[in-house]
Amino acid sequence: xxxxxxxxxxxxxxxxxxxxxxxxxxxxxxxxxxxxxxxxxxxxxxxxxxxxxxxxxxxxxxxxxxxxxxxxxxxxxxxxxxxxxxxxxxxxxxxxxxxxxxxxxxxxxxxxxxxxxxxxxxxxxxx
Numbered sequence: 001x002x003x004x005x006x007x008x009x010x011x012x013x014x015x016x017x018x019x020x021x022x023x024x025x026x027x028x029x030x031x032x033x034x035x036x037x038x039x040x041x042x043x044x045x046x047x048x049x050x051x052x053x054x055x056x057x058x059x060x061x062x063x064x065x066x067x068x069x070x071x072x073x074x075x076x077x078x079x080x081x082x083x084x085x086x087x088x089x090x091x092x093x094x095x096x097x098x099x100x101x102x103x104x105x106x107x108x109x110x111x112x113x114x115x116x117x118x119x120x121x122x123x124x125x126x127x
Contacts, residue, residue: 009059011035081106
């Protein structure tokens with residue numbers, strides 16, 4: 001049975017979806033925009049937005065009793081693929097060893113004018 005995961009330490013969903021769903025040892029985290037849940041605002045610039053999106057992911061992981069080490073796949077959506085190197089610089093500070101598999105794409109637009117959105121899948125070994 002699936003379990004819905006939600007925390008006030010990450011922004012609330014802006015549509016009919018959950019922050020995350022846990023099922024059978026797997027955690028599927030919806031795309032996280034770089035919204036600060038305390039202020040409801042997005043920081044300026046790709047580095048600050050990448051950091052905030054990853055902080056949101058970390059908060060959801062922690063709510064589900066997962067860690068960044070449990071992340072196996074991320075998908076990064078960028079408003080401008082020219083921001084790839086700057087995004088990578090910040091991303092590397094969160095995944096310092098054994099980083100997950102990842103894809104990154106440039107997209108035409110993101111919700112609320114964001115520069116980045118990151119979705120994540122984490123897994124734990126079944127016992």
